[in-house]
Amino acid sequence: MIKLLGDYGEGGGSIVRIALALSALTCKPFEIDSIRKGRTKSGLKAQHLYCIQGCKELCNAKVEGMQLGSEYLKFEPSEFKSRNLKLDIGTAGSITLALQSLLMPSILGNKSMKIELTGGTDVSWSPSFDYFSNVLLPQLQRFAKVEAKLLKRGYYPKGNGKVGIKISPKFKLDDFSDFNNFCNHLKQNISPFNLTEQHYLIQVKGISHASKSLENARVAERQAHASQSILAKRFNVPIKIFSEYQDTLSTGSGITLWAIFSKNKEDIDENNPIRLGSDSLGEQGKKAEDVGTEAASELIREIESNAAVDKHLADQILPFMALAGGSIKTSKITSHTKSNIYAIEQFLEAKFSVEYSSNTITL
Numbered sequence: 001m002i003k004l005l006g007d008y009g010e011g012g013g014s015i016v017r018i019a020l021a022l023s024a025l026t027c028k029p030f031e032i033d034s035i036r037k038g039r040t041k042s043g044l045k046a047q048h049l050y051c052i053q054g055c056k057e058l059c060n061a062k063v064e065g066m067q068l069g070s071e072y073l074k075f076e077p078s079e080f081k082s083r084n085l086k087l088d089i090g091t092a093g094s095i096t097l098a099l100q101s102l103l104m105p106s107i108l109g110n111k112s113m114k115i116e117l118t119g120g121t122d123v124s125w126s127p128s129f130d131y132f133s134n135v136l137l138p139q140l141q142r143f144a145k146v147e148a149k150l151l152k153r154g155y156y157p158k159g160n161g162k163v164g165i166k167i168s169p170k171f172k173l174d175d176f177s178d179f180n181n182f183c184n185h186l187k188q189n190i191s192p193f194n195l196t197e198q199h200y201l202i203q204v205k206g207i208s209h210a211s212k213s214l215e216n217a218r219v220a221e222r223q224a225h226a227s228q229s230i231l232a233k234r235f236n237v238p239i240k241i242f243s244e245y246q247d248t249l250s251t252g253s254g255i256t257l258w259a260i261f262s263k264n265k266e267d268i269d270e271n272n273p274i275r276l277g278s279d280s281l282g283e284q285g286k287k288a289e290d291v292g293t294e295a296a297s298e299l300i301r302e303i304e305s306n307a308a309v310d311k312h313l314a315d316q317i318l319p320f321m322a323l324a325g326g327s328i329k330t331s332k333i334t335s336h337t338k339s340n341i342y343a344i345e346q347f348l349e350a351k352f353s354v355e356y357s358s359n360t361i362t363l
Contacts, residue, residue: 002028002346006035006071010335013048015343017100018319020055020075022347024105026179027059029076030346036071043069047093047119051101054087058105080173082109089119092159092250094126099165104319106167107144108182110174113167120154121161122209122254127312128279129153129163130207130256135277135310139317142190142271142324144169153209155252180349186323191271193317193326195308196360198274199263204231204299206241208292210253210282215245219288223255226292231257234300253282255292257299261308276302276310276331305331307359314361315340322350327362337361 004019013036023030036042044052044067052066052075059077066073089098095117106113121129127136133148140146145168154161171189176182208224220243231239241257261274278298280291302310307329309317314330315337321328322344330337333356341352341361353362 002030004030004032004343004346006032007037008342009339011038012036012336012339013045013097014315014336014339016044016048016073017051017097018340018343019347020051020101021104021319022344023075023077024055024059024061024080025108025173026347027077027079028347029074031072031074033072035073041069043071044073047089047097050087050089050093051098054085054098054102055105057085058083058102080105080109082106082111082113082169084114086116087118089117090159092120092123092154092156094123095119095121095154095161095163096127096129096132099132100316103140103146103165107140107146107169108171108173109167109169110172112169115165115167117163117165118154118159119161120156120159121150121163122153122252122281123156123159124281127316128254128256129161131258131277131279131312134205134256134258135275135313136316138270138273138275139193139313140320143171143320153246153248153252155211155248155250158249160249183323183349187325190324192324193321193328194272195274196327196329198261198303198306198308200261200265201235201237201303202260202262202265202268203238203240204235204257204259206255206257206295208241208243208255210245211248211251212245213251214253217288219253219282220245222288223253223282223292226289227255227257227296230293230296231299235303253288253291255280255295257295259299259303274308276307277313278302278310302331307331318352318361319344321363322348325363327360329358329360331359333359333361
């Protein structure tokens with residue numbers, strides 16, 4: 001039984017999400033206490049319960065402490081079995097945060113599967129769907145073919161966004177006698193994460209989106225134009241930001257940007273993609289131009305850091321890096337990153353080396 005401290009590092013829900021993913025994958029049970037103890041409302045939130053429920057279904061786990069506000073959780077998995085999964089997270093619970101628990105075991109499962117999630121696609125304190133799809137997923141294609149489709153956007157507070165994920169594993173845990181043999185096979189057959197240099201900036205892309213109710217005010221176009229004008233003054237590369245509107249239950253808007261780099265000016269390396277991302281959400285009383293400016297300014301800071309991994313991507317790819325090896329240079333080693341390293345090292349025979357002076361993490 002692996003015992004985790006829920007208040008380690010930033011003391012948020014990240015440790016719970018990572019522990020669930022690794023427990024389902026390795027079939028190692030864990031218990032965790034002091035979950036979110038330092039927060040205004042401690043314990044498990046509704047979105048954590050859906051992470052637990054999803055992993056429970058995928059590996060037929062026994063669970064204790066699966067209640068709203070619980071500061072304790074015990075999770076005992078049985079064998080992971082790939083199966084189609086459908087979850088309604090409720091209101092605007094973050095879809096991308098739920099995927100932090102569900103995606104890792106699924107891409108290394110025994111067969112192809114589909115995941116359909118209903119909840120929030122673009123909500124505060126979580127990656128936007130477009131960031132997930134265009135910054136994180138390209139890094140994971142070395143493990144499996146993963147297709148993510150936005151079926152409907154969901155903003156705070158009513159959510160009701162829908163996302164469909166199709167996963168076709170390239171490597172199957174069932175083909176190996178034990179988990180260590182499987183890990184050795186991965187390290188021999190998967191390109192390690194080699195993300196320490198930006199090399200050449202090739203282009204910047206983005207998606208600016210808003211509710212249909214904001215179309216007459218041209219909110220999506222104004223967000224996009226603000227970002228485009230700022231970025232065009234800094235970088236002499238193609239910049240393409242698309243604008244779109246959707247019918248949604250709650251009024252909302254946002255923009256996600258990502259910068260694409262390559263070692264070769266003429267060709268983008270799909271096996272070891274280098275992408276930095278940023279996003280910003282609209283809110284009542286916040287000008288569309290300010291939303292676009294905020295996202296562009298954040299992306300500029302990431303690009304000018306000379307890092308090959310933005311500060312949010314770093315903590316998200318660490319569990320996968322623990323399986324493939326490699327080295328990354330990020331713009332900032334956040335408290336989330338430190339917490340995730342702590343959780344990963346409890347489950348896997350992995351020891352990260354962290355160089356804080358250069359923000360480099362190596363396995």
